[in-house]
Amino acid sequence: MSKRNLAAAVFFSIVAVVFIFSALLMHPFGVLDESDMDDYVIENTQEETGANNGVTSVVFDYRGFDTLGEATVLFTAVAAVIMIFRRLKND
């Protein structure tokens, strides 16, 4: 076993243990501890944003700035891909 494999195995097992523990300790599926923030959205989405779709009201109104960031990520990726495949001078 090479050194790289050993390091990888150690890393992998540590992360595996951490993740499995967190899965076992989560609250039961479908039974929530807290849901204040989401209940607020569900109750007020129609009055505050006029949107019938709760998810869209979150995406474009309550957390609109995240969506700007997300659109920017896509813009960045397009710019990056076009830049990477650009024509170089000596081609």
Add this chain to the structure above:
Amino acid sequence: MIYNIPYIAVVCLILIGLYALVFKRNLIKMVIGITLIESGVNLFLITLGYRKGSIAPIYTSSPGGIMALPIPQALTLTSIVIGVAVLALMLSLVIHIYRHYGTLDVRKVRRLKE
């Protein structure tokens, strides 16, 4: 702990991805590993938003009743798009690496050393 099965599925997905990432030697397989981890995390986010017996948080012709949490769905949407962006960038880099090195083996892609 039967109620935790969705979380266990999430962890399995993440671990498969991590396995592909750290043990596979092919760059494309490493990219697939990262994508798997990402889908695991997205699944986890969606899982957090479920309430027993709930419907989708949309009022248009809804039958009424408790609704699932909308915010995790919005977060997942954002995270998926980010994943697409990262995937596109990684694949274009892999194409370039293949052009330069003529191989996808991670052991041979090593011009940068010490």
Add this chain to the structure above:
Amino acid sequence: MNVPEYTPALIVAVPLLGAFLTPLISRINDKLRNIFVILVLGLNSLLVGLLAFNIFTKSTPDSPFIYTYIFGAKDVTLPVVRILFEVDAMSIFMAIIASILVFVAVIYSWSFMKENTGLDKYYTLLLLLTAGMLGMMLTGDMFNFFVFLEITSIASCALIAFWTNKAESVEAAFKYIVISAIGALFVLFAIALLYGQYDALNIAVLSNAIQYTFLDKIALVLLIVALAMKAGIVPMHMWLPDSYGRAPSTVTLALVGATLASLYGVLRVIFTLYGNILLEPAKFDIPVNMFIGWLIIPLAVISIIVGVIMALRQTDFKRLIAFAAVAEIGYMFLAIGTGLAAMGTAYGRTALEGGIFHIINDALDVGLLFLVAGAIYYATKEWSLDEMGGLARNMKYTTIFFVIGILAVAGMPPFNGFASKLLIYESTFQLNPILAIVAILCSILLLAAFVKVFHSAFMGPKLPKFKDVKEVPKSMLFAMGILVCIIIFFGLFPNLVLENIVRPVADALLSNAQYLSMVLGGA
């Protein structure tokens, strides 16, 4: 002097708008585009400066001033649904660093990048990188932090691969994107763990609610590991010399900012997100702060040692500086670790102040050295130290800037690195003398590594192949001059900076209770 309340939003929105407009403007004229980008970044730096002035003058030691901006509504609702910008002294301090670095980089690019194709995308990505870094620093929402982290890493990865005809650049970029993707996914998983327990994403709300359950510990570890990995601490430092060494110098300068933004993330997570439970006893009656502090200190010391030793062995100019940067990041983490382990004592505070002061000093010094390396590359088209020699005669200003840079990095007296490193030595000595001795020794070795560079590149006889080498164009000298002026100013008046800037920042980090009440008080 008051600024409009929407200034924090403008600080992020202006470079974004600039980035979206750049492709359109570059279809008209290339020179116009360059001027436009410089204007956008200048306006942005001005906004950052105004906001910083506002925050630093309004902060008092007892009640640090926090600027809150809500996106989409006038008032905070409880529970906090909308995204908040929470700008305290720490955030704006990092924003100052980032905007200085990018502004200098864009001035330097004018001549340095002139020969390349694809410059419209280059400037677009540079602006996006700026927006990403500033967003990471100003935001008060965990998920928003993740989004900006991704913008930063995608933009910087693309910029590392800018010279796509070189195999090494592409390889370095691939390494960087893999590390970034893993780090970002860990951060997202940690955010999801916190969200699942407390149904909140706002940092202040989460910090108020955190109970330090086992899941919180996992989230803490994931966040610190992922962000420290992106900041380049030792077990995961290999991407840093690769990408710093193979990117264009201007990009490296911006990357220094991106690395420091991740460092800011570490500080924000430890001191604010988990700030409420830092002093509580955890396992075996050891308080949480001791736990994290002593986790960080060994890694920091190893970072310093590895960075310095590897720097001594390098023959590639930029890789050498990059390893020096690893060592410098080690110093920052050492200071943070000491500050955590000795939290509540006077020297713990000194350590933290030293660490914060060192962040800006490191950014300026290392940035200056990278620019010098870029200038030498511009003049000679050469990275390898073995090939260089006798450049001092032809490039006088660059040589002077280089000397200032190495003295500042190594922490020699009249320059800025001395002030911050002295604070770090002083405080670590009180925690454990061995740490301080190691830190001082490594600093001397770092100077030795740079003296070697100075000797082989600048001294010695004039080489025939560098006969026609000329001094670099004025815009590049001007960009380096800006950094040198700030370095000399900080070196001559360290007390001024410590009193007026570093102290409020340390106050802002340590006073977690005020953070919560300032943010949520209005609701």
Add this chain to the structure above:
Amino acid sequence: MTEMSKIVRTITAIAFPFAMIYGLYVIAHGHLTPGGGFQGGAVVASACAMILVAFGSKWTIDKIKEKRLSVFESVGAIAFIGLAFFGLIFGAVFFNNFLVGNDYLFGIIPVVGSGLADINTAGVIPLMNFAVGLKVIVGLFAIVLVMAYATTNYKEGKK
């Protein structure tokens, strides 16, 4: 990517408008039914990618240059951030939903509770959906197009 057989091309040409209309419907009804700018944009972009696969990258890039796509993407992004800035101008806060509550353009507030709602609701959300939709269509298609064109060109032995 090279051109595919005539059967594939004909079927693609028939299927393309349907996929396009469906994607546009998803974008336009984002505030009422599941979907939105990103999802609908992805549908339309995959329809475009289908064209690319069927007709080959050379044919497609002759029809539309990636530079023009990049301009369209900028326009979408500027429209989105511009709506956010309009929020600052008309509603005093960045990202304010300044159109909600007026009675003519997208401003009607639907009746609380379940029920079919009008498309003329939700303030700036439909406009943002369109901006993001344009951006996603053009962005995803540009990524696929550039990658396909670059790889085919390389295969033809241009190194």
